[in-house]
Amino acid sequence: MRNELLSPAEMAEADRLAIAAGPLDGYGLMQRAGEAVAAIVLARYPGAMRVHVLCGPGNNGGDGYVVARLLAEAGVDVALWASGEPRTGSDAALAAADCTLERHPLSAFTAEAGSLVVDAIYGAGLSKPLSGDAKGAVDIVTGMNLPVVAIDLPSGVSDDSGEVLGSAFRAVVTVTFARKKPGHLLLPGRERCGEIVLADIGIREEIIDQVAPRTFENRPGLWIATFPAPAVDAHKYKRGHTSVFSGGPSATGAARLSALAAARSGAGAVTVLSPANAMHVNAAHLTSIMLRKVDAVEDVHDLIGDRRPSSFVLGPGFGIGDKARDFTLAMLAKNRQDGAVEGLVLDADGITSFRNATATLFEAAGRPDAPALIMTPHEGEFGRLFADIAADTALSKLAKAREAARRASAVIVYKGADSVIASPDGRAAINGNGAPWLATAGSGDVLAGIIAGLLAQGMPAFEAACAGVWIHAEAGSRFGPGLIAEDLPLAIVPVLRELTGSAAR
Ligand SMILES: NC(=O)C1=CN([C@@H]2O[C@H](COP(=O)(O)OP(=O)(O)OC[C@H]3O[C@@H](n4cnc5c(N)ncnc54)[C@H](OP(=O)(O)O)[C@@H]3O)[C@@H](O)[C@H]2O)[C@@H](O)CC1
Numbered sequence: 001m002r003n004e005l006l007s008p009a010e011m012a013e014a015d016r017l018a019i020a021a022g023p024l025d026g027y028g029l030m031q032r033a034g035e036a037v038a039a040i041v042l043a044r045y046p047g048a049m050r051v052h053v054l055c056g057p058g059n060n061g062g063d064g065y066v067v068a069r070l071l072a073e074a075g076v077d078v079a080l081w082a083s084g085e086p087r088t089g090s091d092a093a094l095a096a097a098d099c100t101l102e103r104h105p106l107s108a109f110t111a112e113a114g115s116l117v118v119d120a121i122y123g124a125g126l127s128k129p130l131s132g133d134a135k136g137a138v139d140i141v142t143g144m145n146l147p148v149v150a151i152d153l154p155s156g157v158s159d160d161s162g163e164v165l166g167s168a169f170r171a172v173v174t175v176t177f178a179r180k181k182p183g184h185l186l187l188p189g190r191e192r193c194g195e196i197v198l199a200d201i202g203i204r205e206e207i208i209d210q211v212a213p214r215t216f217e218n219r220p221g222l223w224i225a226t227f228p229a230p231a232v233d234a235h236k237y238k239r240g241h242t243s244v245f246s247g248g249p250s251a252t253g254a255a256r257l258s259a260l261a262a263a264r265s266g267a268g269a270v271t272v273l274s275p276a277n278a279m280h281v282n283a284a285h286l287t288s289i290m291l292r293k294v295d296a297v298e299d300v301h302d303l304i305g306d307r308r309p310s311s312f313v314l315g316p317g318f319g320i321g322d323k324a325r326d327f328t329l330a331m332l333a334k335n336r337q338d339g340a341v342e343g344l345v346l347d348a349d350g351i352t353s354f355r356n357a358t359a360t361l362f363e364a365a366g367r368p369d370a371p372a373l374i375m376t377p378h379e380g381e382f383g384r385l386f387a388d389i390a391a392d393t394a395l396s397k398l399a400k401a402r403e404a405a406r407r408a409s410a411v412i413v414y415k416g417a418d419s420v421i422a423s424p425d426g427r428a429a430i431n432g433n434g435a436p437w438l439a440t441a442g443s444g445d446v447l448a449g450i451i452a453g454l455l456a457q458g459m460p461a462f463e464a465a466c467a468g469v470w471i472h473a474e475a476g477s478r479f480g481p482g483l484i485a486e487d488l489p490l491a492i493v494p495v496l497r498e499l500t501g502s503a504a505r
């Protein structure tokens with residue numbers, strides 16, 4: 001599996017373990033890194049008039065010296081620009097010594113139209129905002145719109161958070177090593193990387209296993225092993241029963257979108273739970289989806305006793321207040337072991353309702369036998385439940401989601417163009433297959449329904465949340481322009497078909 005993402009500390013650890021295990025030493029790894037980048041440059045830009053290689057003082061610059069030497073040996077016209085001297089005895093110093101091209105100071109950097117830039121100024125070691133010569137080079141290259149091949153990361157992009165520190169290159173291709181880093185997927189970093197090429201530099205799988213990363217790119221490989229497929233002897237309730245709470249008469253659509261998505265995602269039975277005064281509105285719009293009156297907490301208990309739904313969605317269009325809190329806490333008070341309630345997806349108004357009662361919610365979710373709680377906040381909703389975490393500028397979106405999941409004892413789906421899914425056990429995944437077509441009213445309601453549908457079919461909470469986010473994003477990206485939320489439940493069908501095929505293999 002190559003879905004792991006390495007933090008800077010984990011990458012350094014992998015590097016250290018790989019060197020200790022041999023056969024390559026640090027300079028050997030650097031040579032492999034440089035070879036990979038040079039091969040990409042030669043393959044992608046065979047006609048480049050001139051290649052400017054920009055080297056910083058650290059090992060990212062070291063990779064750059066290797067690239068400059070190899071490109072020159074291949075007959076390319078290379079101009080080498082350096083900022084700072086590699087530390088004596090470092091691998092970068094060895095690489096610089098082996099590169100006999102004339103070195104120009106980066107402060108004098110100029111380039112010509114039609115040339116290509118290899119960015120080896122800073123990578124994993126970026127420690128402060130770009131300034132001086134490095135910033136000047138970014139301005140020149142950006143102003144001339146020259147194509148950039150970035151080594152490891154575009155200089156200025158933090159590998160940990162994806163933030164742009166000061167300014168950063170915008171690469172056409174970024175070549176990174178062993179595994180991707182969070183900054184390749186989190187915004188705005190993802191946008192600055194262009195296409196990301198992962199190069200094998202000889203850090204073997206068992207080294208990554210030893211490092212045991214807890215952060216992943218959200219791709220099917222992460223959860224396909226638990227992706228549900230109906231058994232031959234399935235009946236509808238065996239395939240899972242999802243219930244979705246509806247709002248009042250003028251706010252029923254969101255629940256129906258969730259319900260339809262849960263049904264499409266494979267839950268065998270889906271029920272909309274409606275207040276009495278909205279029964280007629282809901283009834284007029286439901287066919288295969290069942291409808292049941294739920295007005296008070298007793299109705300929730302009766303439903304759980306009678307119909308044994310395995311998952312719930314509460315929040316879309318529901319309204320903010322006591323009722324949302326009481327229903328949520330009633331569900332969380334059930335025991336999972338009884339087979340009663342597997343889990344609850346709390347979205348939208350459901351989340352906002354706990355703005356001033358977070359401790360009650362987190363305590364209920366943290367009870368050992370409690371059903372799984374999955375919360376799906378967008379940025380605004382996240383800030384309502386986790387104001388201090390949201391305001392902490394030292395934390396990346398990844399770190400924020402992880403901390404929130406731990407505090408709330410809940411799986412957190414921190415939505416957006418770079419959705420992060422975090423589990424209270426420390427695992428986290430970053431999603432990268434979305435598209436802005438998904439930014440349409442009701443899209444989040446559909447996501448909540450897909451996750452609940454997967455949960456009802458027995459998928460564990462973190463995996464169900466990851467799969468839901470990926471499937472939702474994939475369907476929206478493939479559909480493209482014109483997408484509205486009503487399209488999404490049907491648009492997930494071809495995606496599910498492919499996943500079911502691959503799960504069967
Ligand atoms: N790990 C591996 O397996 C492999 C890693 N490899 C490569 O190594 C790279 C990481 O190397 P690295 O750790 O030496 O860091 P790097 O990015 O070169 O920068 C550090 C230097 O820059 C300086 N500096 C930073 N920001 C600055 C700023 N804004 N303005 C000014 N100065 C700034 C910083 O100064 P300091 O923070 O110490 O003051 C320090 O001197 C990695 O990205 C990959 O390409 C490959 O060889 C394959 C194997």
Ligand SMILES: Nc1ncnc2c1ncn2[C@@H]1O[C@H](COP(=O)(O)OP(=O)(O)O)[C@@H](O)[C@H]1O
Pocket residue numbers: 348378415416417418419434435436437438439440441442443444445446447472
């Ligand atoms: N620019 C974007 N790129 C990819 N996905 C996006 C983008 N904007 C929004 N989304 C996704 O669309 C969904 C919107 O959900 P939400 O904000 O709850 O909307 P609504 O309340 O209208 O349903 C989320 O899954 C989010 O991750």
Ligand SMILES: [K+]
Pocket residue numbers: 060119120121122123150151152153154155
């Ligand atoms: K770089």
